[in-house]
Amino acid sequence: MNATQTLPDVRGKLTPDAPLAPLVWFKSGGAADWLFEPKDAEDLADFLRDLDPSVPVMALGLGSNLIVRDGGFPGVVVRLGKAFAKVEALDATTLRCGGGASGILVSSTARDAGIAGVEFLRSIPGTVGGFVRMNGGAYGGEVKDILVEADVILRSGERRTLTLADLGYTYRHSELPDGAVVVAATFRGRRGEPAAIQAEMDRISASREASQPLRSKTGGSTFKNPDGHKAWQLVDEAGCRGFTVGGAQVSEKHTNFLINTGTATSADIETLGEEVRRRVKAKSGIELQWEIQRVGVAK
Structure with missing residues (x-):
């Protein structure tokens, strides 16, 4: 094309x-x-x-x-x-969220409505559409815990409402068809006090700030946590902290984050990730799986 x-x-x-x-x-x-x-x-x-x-x-x-x-x-x-970034409370525990709404907007609207259980979205830098597709999660919560249904437009143009069961969630994965776009989702939490909800959001925010390279050009968590292991620990034990390829580097602050130090091409970043996977496999025998989506064509 x-x-x-x-x-x-x-x-x-x-x-x-x-x-x-x-x-x-x-x-x-x-x-x-x-x-x-x-x-x-x-x-x-x-x-x-x-x-x-x-x-x-x-x-x-x-x-x-x-x-x-x-x-x-x-x-x-x-x-x-x-047009897709609106969030509203439908009742005492339920939120209707546009597919383009940010995690910060969803969690803030929930707080104002006294709905607890969605605070973890505060810490994920993405939109509702991405959360639904990836079963986004952090700090003990994930989308499968709160999703009621999602409105999607399939690649054919057909509009469909998918239930939690339809999405076939596993860790950071759903069965959402290729080319489908999530235009809205309904989340259900539980009753809570706005002040307590805000305190939990503040705790999550501070923890994230302390442990992740948020001020860098990064892609968030690079690899999925294998069963019984932490990806960052495996990367660290394989000697990859601070390791670079071209302008791409394994973060010194959090080794499951790759960063663009300023001049990295996407090829640098992907090559670095593959080399980290190779070193982890050689050191621990564990094959890390990418959590970051890689799309498009190489140059």
């Missing part, structure tokens, strides 16, 4: 040859053939229905858990804007 190809009419915004590096936390990688920012769910559904079925589609949230390869993404990247 290329940027001269005819695409369906939209009411939102379509940008050809759109650089993705500014939109992802690593600040590296190539461009998308097209970036689509739909006006609303109907605009997105119509577009996907009429788009050539052979064109790849990928949803992009805050780009925190993502390596976009240097050759870019050969297809359409969908980014949900303000």
Whole structure:
């Protein structure tokens, strides 16, 4: 596909040859053939229905858990804007959240409504769509604990509501079909006192600040924790703390984070990750699995 190809009419915004590096936390990688920012769910559904079925589609949230390869993404990247970022309390324990809403907005709205149990979302730098797709989790909570249902638009343009069971959650993984975009989700927590909820959010925030390289260009947790092990510990024991490839480095502060020191290509970052996996396997016999999504084509 290329940027001269005819695409369906939209009411939102379509940008050809759109650089993705500014939109992802690593600040590296190539461009998308097209970036689509739909006006609303109907605009997105119509577009996907009429788009050539052979064109790849990928949803992009805050780009925190993502390596976009240097050759870019050969297809359409969908980014949900303000129209998809609303959060409201439906009742005393239930929240309705747009797919583009941030974890901070969800947890803050929950606090104001006296809904506990979703504080952990405060610590995940992403949007509801990404949380639902990845079964996002941290600090003892994960999306499967709070999800009631998710509204998705399939690659075919069909709109569907998926239940918790439909999503087939495992650790940092769901059965959400390729090319599907999460446009909304319903989360259920429990009654709580706003002051106690805020205190828990503050505790999580302080803990994260102390242990993670938040001021760096990073992609969050790089590898999944293997059963019975902590990924960072395996990386550290394999002698990889501070290890570099080109402009990419294993964080000195938290060894399950890779950082772009300023000049890294996506190839540097991915090569570094693969070398860390190799060293961990050699040292411990354990094969680390990527948690960060890697998309697009190499240059």
